[in-house]
Amino acid sequence: MGDDTATLSQPKSDKPNSETTIAVDLPERRYDIVIGEDLLATAGERLAAALPRARYAVVSDSNVAALHLAPLKASLERQGSFLGSAVVAPGEATKCFPVLAKLCETLLDLGVERGDCVIAFGGGVVGDLGGFAASILRRGVRVVQMPTTLLAQVDSAIGGKTGIDTKQGKNLIGTFHQPSLVLADVAVLSTLSEREFRAGYAEVAKYGLLGDEPFFAWLEQNWGDVFSGHDGKRRHAVETSARAKAEVVVADEREESGRRALLNLGHTFGHALEAFAGYSDRLLHGEAIAIGMRLAFTYSVEHGLCPPEDAVRVEKHFAAVGLPTEIAAIPGDKPTTGELLRLMAQDKKVKGGKLALVLARGIGQAFVEDDVAMDRLTEFLKKECAGR
Ligand SMILES: NC(=O)c1ccc[n+]([C@@H]2O[C@H](COP(=O)([O-])OP(=O)(O)OC[C@H]3O[C@@H](n4cnc5c(N)ncnc54)[C@H](O)[C@@H]3O)[C@@H](O)[C@H]2O)c1
Ligand SMILES: O=C(O)C(=O)C[C@@H](O)[C@H](O)[C@H](O)COP(=O)(O)O
Ligand SMILES: [Zn+2]
Numbered sequence: 001m002g003d004d005t006a007t008l009s010q011p012k013s014d015k016p017n018s019e020t021t022i023a024v025d026l027p028e029r030r031y032d033i034v035i036g037e038d039l040l041a042t043a044g045e046r047l048a049a050a051l052p053r054a055r056y057a058v059v060s061d062s063n064v065a066a067l068h069l070a071p072l073k074a075s076l077e078r079q080g081s082f083l084g085s086a087v088v089a090p091g092e093a094t095k096c097f098p099v100l101a102k103l104c105e106t107l108l109d110l111g112v113e114r115g116d117c118v119i120a121f122g123g124g125v126v127g128d129l130g131g132f133a134a135s136i137l138r139r140g141v142r143v144v145q146m147p148t149t150l151l152a153q154v155d156s157a158i159g160g161k162t163g164i165d166t167k168q169g170k171n172l173i174g175t176f177h178q179p180s181l182v183l184a185d186v187a188v189l190s191t192l193s194e195r196e197f198r199a200g201y202a203e204v205a206k207y208g209l210l211g212d213e214p215f216f217a218w219l220e221q222n223w224g225d226v227f228s229g230h231d232g233k234r235r236h237a238v239e240t241s242a243r244a245k246a247e248v249v250v251a252d253e254r255e256e257s258g259r260r261a262l263l264n265l266g267h268t269f270g271h272a273l274e275a276f277a278g279y280s281d282r283l284l285h286g287e288a289i290a291i292g293m294r295l296a297f298t299y300s301v302e303h304g305l306c307p308p309e310d311a312v313r314v315e316k317h318f319a320a321v322g323l324p325t326e327i328a329a330i331p332g333d334k335p336t337t338g339e340l341l342r343l344m345a346q347d348k349k350v351k352g353g354k355l356a357l358v359l360a361r362g363i364g365q366a367f368v369e370d371d372v373a374m375d376r377l378t379e380f381l382k383k384e385c386a387g388r
Contacts, residue, residue: 020239024158024246026253029178033158033242035235039185040068040146044075044082047117047144050181054117054142057083057110059103059130061090064122064148067191072121072146084110088129092279095129095164097173103133117142117180123149123196124156124285128171131162135177145179149192150200151286153184154207154241155263159249165279169346170271176254184242186235197227199286202266202293202323204237207244209293209314210265213364215240220317227321261349262366265358266292272343273327276335283330290323291330299380300359310363328387337381341374 019036039046047056056076060069065087076082086106088094107118120130120143127145134143145157163174189197201223208216219226225233245263252259270285270292277283297314300306318325327334335343349356349370355377356370 022239022243022246024178024182025250026178029160029253031179031181033182033184033246035153035184035186035239035242037185037187039183040071040188041075043072043119043146043183044077044079046183047076047181048079048081051117051142051144054115055081055083055111055113056117056119056144057107057112058085058119058121059088059107059126059133060085060121061088061094061123061126063090064126068148068188069121072119083112083116086110088126090125091281092125092165092274092285094125095171095279097164097166100129100133100164103129104137107133107137112137112141114138114141117144119144119146120157120179121146121148122152123147124152127152127156128162128174129164131160131177131179132164132174135162135175140177142180143177145182147182147184148188150189150197150238151203152200153186153189153238154200155203155245157182157184158242158245159260159263160253165275167275169275169343170279172346172348178253184238186238189234190229194227196284198322199284199290201226201321202286202290202318204241205317206263206265206289206293207241209297209360209363210262210358210366211364212240212244213362215244216313216317216363220313223317223321258368261356261368262358264349265360265366266290266294266296268292268344268347268349268355268357269295269340271347272340273330273335275343275346276339277330277332282332287324290318291325291327294318294325295384296358297360298384299357299377300361302380303359303376306360306362310360313363326387327384335385337378337385340381340385341378 022033118134120127131143147153147157160176160178163171222233225231226237266289270289273288297311301308301311355372359369360366
C-alpha cells in the first residue's frame, strides 16, 4: 500500500466508460476485479468467457433486486445461463443462521450443481451471506461478487471473507472463499442512500488511515467530489481502495502474518458496538467502524504512540463527512464498559485470551498491538462510555 502515492492527486480514470481491471494475484486462486460502468448488462457475456459452462443463481436483497436485477437477469438469460434468483431481506439481521439455511435450500432447489456459480449481487450483507452459502453448498461452488454498495466495491467483495453474525459477535461463523471474479459497476452507486454511501466511505478512509497518508490527505481535500460522483474522483477512490485491499489480501490471504489484520482498524471496537446495537440500522457497519477508528486513534494518542494532531485530523474529517465518532452518537441505550469488553473478547484476533487491537503511530501507520493491557483498556472505555 502506498505505491499509488505519486498519482493520488490526479485521478487516473476520468473517462466514465473506461474499465479498470485489478488482478488479485493469489497463487492458485487468482481473479480479477473489474471496475466500470454498464457491467450489469454485459455480465452474461463476461461470465460466459470467464467461467465457461457454468450456470448462475443470483443472490440479492429485495432493494437491490427491485432496482437493478432486471438487466443482469436479461444478460444471463441471453446466454441461457440463468438458473434463478434468491432474494433475501435487506439489512444486517439477514446475516444469520436461519436465513443462511433457507438460502442454501433455495439454491439447491434452483438446481445449482458443483460446476455452477452463485452471483452475490448486493452490498456486504449479500456478499458475506451469498459467499458463505456458496462455500458450503455441495462442499463448495464458485461465487462471483457483484457489489452494489460503496462498501462492498471497496472492501467486502474482495478477499474472500464470508460469514454470518451470532449474538456472541460479528462474523464469528464463516469461511474464506475467494470469488472467481468481482464485477463492480460504479453506476449502481447512484441509487444508494446518502447514509449508506457515507457508511461505505468509512472503509475508503480506512485505507488511508491504515497505510496511505497521501490518500487520506487526498480524501480530506476531495471527499465532496467523491460523494457527488463529480470529476472521476469517486471512481478514483474506489479504484485506490480496491487496489489497496487486493494488495493486502495477496500478501496475507488468511490473516496469518498480521498484514491483513490491519484491515481490521477500528473493527474490534466497531464490531462490539454493532453487536450491542443488535445488528440493526441503529448502527451500520461503516458507522460502527468510524467510531472504532476514532477510538483506536484516541487510544493510540493516550498511550503516547500517535501524535495528537493526527487523531484530531481523523475526528475532524469524519465530522466533516457526517460520520459518527462517539459512542454517545448511537441512538437509544448505550453500552456499558463491561458489555463492550465482553463483546470485544469474542474478536477473532484474540489469542490465548489476550485482546489484540489495531493501533496507529500516525495516519497511514497502523500496526497490531497483540498484548493489550486490560486495565488500561478498561479505563479508556470507562471514559469513552461516559462521553469523555
Ligand atoms: N467480507 C468482508 O471482507 C467485509 C468487509 C467489510 C464489511 N463487510 C460486511 O459488509 C456488511 C455491510 O455491507 P453494506 O454496507 O454494503 O450493507 P448492506 O449490504 O446491508 O447494504 C446496505 C443497504 O443498501 C441497499 N443497497 C445495496 N445496494 C444498493 C444500491 N445500489 N442502490 C440502493 N440501495 C442499495 C441494501 O439493500 C441495504 O439496505 C456488514 O455485514 C459487514 O460486516 C464484510
Ligand atoms: O477483509 C478483511 O480482512 C477485513 O478485515 C475487512 C473488514 O472491513 C471487514 O469488516 C471484515 O469482515 C472484518 O473481518 P473479521 O475477520 O473481523 O470479521
Ligand atoms: Zn469492515
